[in-house]
Amino acid sequence: MASIRAHIWNGRPTPCEHDALPLARIGSVQPHGVMMVVVPETGIVEHVSANVQDILGIPPQAVLGHSPAVAFRDGESLARIGEILRPGRRYFDNPTQLVAQGRRFEAICHIREGRLFIEIEPYVEAEHDYQTMVATALDAVARQTTVQGLFEAAAKMMHFVTRYDRVKLYRFLAHGHGVVAAEFHAPDSKLPHSFLGYHFSASDVPENAKEILRTGKTRQKPTQRGSVPLLTMGSGGEPVPSGDAVDMTDCWLRGIHPCDNGYNRNLGVGSNIIFPVNIDNNVWGLFVVHNKDEKFLNYDSRAVIEQLTMMFASRLVELEAQEARIADRQRLSAEMIATVDGSQAMLAAAAAMRGDHLTSARLHAMHAVSRHVAALAPTYVSISGVEVAAAGRAEDRFSSDLLRLADADGAAVLRAGPAGHVHLVGATPDALTVRGIASLFGSRLPSFDSSEWRVFATDALGDYTPAGPELRAVASGLLAAPIGHRGDMIMWFRRERIVDAVWAGRPPSAAELNSEKMFRPRDDFAAHRAPLAGASRPWLDQEILLAAQFASAIGDIWSRQARGVSAPASDQPGDPVVVDVRSEADLFAPRGAGTLPATLPAAPGSRWHSLA
Structure with a gap:
């Protein structure tokens, strides 16, 4: 699914002193x-x-x-x-x-x-011939029927190919941190310590290193001995260091930074291999393979690893879709799109009615549509304010389905224009806060029109814009897609999920991230318990794609009907209006439990306080 993962903003928001190390041009x-x-x-x-x-x-x-x-x-x-x-x-x-x-x-x-x-x-001999390695490893991956089973089988097959002491499957999380999702030890492993379930700080992987990992290149470090300089001919005819003249991004032999060598020595590792799992040109995670002693791996074995990694990524996407019931949600999306499309016929018929004696029929038709399309009908006008959507009520089934579509805790439909309103479903920020979030696209958040798929997703909204604890509680996860090009959009929200995490060493503080400490090898890998907060459940690629397609289809309906159907008569000037009892029209009404104040509880001086 080309380019979808590029719309997930889950990188490391806090810069680190060693992010700009010239790893590709290390010399x-x-x-x-x-x-x-x-x-x-x-x-x-x-x-x-x-x-x-x-x-x-x-x-x-x-x-x-x-x-x-x-x-x-x-x-x-x-x-x-x-x-x-x-x-x-x-x-x-x-x-x-x-x-x-x-x-x-x-x-x-x-x-x-x-x-x-x-x-x-x-040249070194492989543990197995090429065909045996390929057939055995790929068959083991293809036979898996669950995501966790896939993790464990892939780690085992990496050991089958490499015969290293320990294999870790490291999965990146929100904030750039990572967790060991699966692990396999050789029966005679000289590295018996397990890191299964341990979290590792984002600072362990500099941003420049991630750029290289995105190329998909497997990284072999068979020895932790120091690197040697690359030389070129000096002006006097003598060999001199090449410095940063050569881009070695694709090189197997690219030198190792002393900090990296020290990191592995402190782990007790004499040889390691790192190979990225890339999905849609973004690094989903890493297989990190450790051996106590120096160990060399020939080219054929590395080629098998790269094939296995690609097969793993492909199977992962399939199994995640199965476990998330994406096919069912695709059918649900098609039904919802048909409902929105069909609702316009009812509204168009009501709009064509003339005379006072037909007013009640027109209002009845519009009210019926309001219950089913939850603000997505292109010319829908609320008469007395739509009831708060409740998943347990049959008339609000469409609103409930809107949440099921993205497996979200809340959703908002934002209608732009001078008379526009916000329709809220489930657990969401209030309408004013939703408008504030929408205003950030094109500034703090990327423009929807910057790439092919007009969609945005993050598991950690607070990493990119000021957000107090109340906002993070209901909207740490944000998935947003525009409807057309006027500023209308759909947002889905996921609640914050606080994980009682076990870390491999204490994560560095913000001050330490910007200190010389980042240029010294990390030497603390002891278990350290600290919460991982500020993030929701991650959005799957397939969920993001489905949201983008759904919003695009709704936009197509609006565009098509704008060309062929007149808007119904309305006492309201300007754009169609959808009113929710929690919208701007009701800012001064008493707030129920769990709702947020009209302004974001942000850091002092935040632009959020001036949003209206």
Whole structure:
């Protein structure tokens, strides 16, 4: 479902000092392999890692400015290097087998920003052959029928492929934090400590690291030994550090930041692999695989991991949809759209009536529609104020269905224009607060017209705009979609869900996030109990898509009927009006339990206090 997840705002709102680390242009290479960066048009090496002599037996100055072939003597290897360097080549049959110094290597090649990257790693045998790994792992994932079963099976299959000591499936949550949703230990694991159910702070994953993870690249760190510099030819003909000149986003051998190495050492980890689970180009979570000792994984095994991860993501979307009964809710949406469409015929007929003796018939028709379409009929006008929607009443079934559609606790239909009103269903902020939230789109919140799908979702509204405890209680989760282009919209709300979380170490304070502490390896992973608040249940991609499609369909009905049906007669000037007993028209009436004041309980100086 292309681009839907891009509309979920659940990133880390609090900046961290190490977010801007130049991880893609780190200027160093992991010590177990050699990297060569070649100008494709000339076949000349522009950059090479400083360890080329230790691994291939040739000094950097003998490689820079020459063909990569100078590092090889074996005839087959020279022929394969020649094929890699063939002019105009853009795609490669990775890996390419090479021999140097009597040792076997694998070359992995790719093109980025007009440069050919050749990464040369020692060859290691896989625990299983490629076909066995693929067939076994993918079959295990495909057979799962529940989301939690999928989590556990995938973690087990990651161990089957890697034979590492511990596999963790790490799922990102609101505020950028994460939780270990599944875990598998090898029978003879040297890392017996379990982190299952532990939460990890958002600061553990810098934003620049997430940008790289979005590419889907598996990250192997077979050793925690320090990285070596990438070199280029200096002005005097001597090798000098390349610095940040090379973008190594897609490189397996991209160097490791010292803070990252220290983090793993403090965990007792000698080797690890990180591979992202991406859904719609956004990072849903990570498989984090740890081994006590150094351990190398060949290219075929990593390719299987990437296939397994993609299969996992696809199956996850399917199972989440099944468990959330998305198919039933799609049918419900179609019925609701048909109800709105059909209601206009009743209103149009009532509008065509003339004479005082027909007034009661017209009012009866409009009142009947009000009970069923909950403010979504394009020309609906309330006569005496719509009753508060109650899920248990048959006449309010449509309002109840509006909540079921998105599995929400509350909903609001906002009608724009000088005579516009807000229709509220279930647990919601008051009408004035709803208008205040709507006014933020295009400023604090993104514009609906900035991308293909006109929809917005967040599990943590308070991360992006001032919100006091009363607002967070009923509207931590927000799913909003516009109806047409006049400013009308539907909002769905979810209540705050406070989790009594166990953390792997105390989460850093706001002051610590912007201190030098963020550049030192974390060394505290002991269980620490603290609540995770300010967020609702997460919105599923399928729920967001369904909401966007529903609002779009309602907008189409309005547009079509505006072209072909005259609005019914009304004493109200301007736009159609829908009145709710909790709307602006009733701001001074006594408030029931659980309703909010007219202004948001926000931080001092908040723009919320001036909204009307």
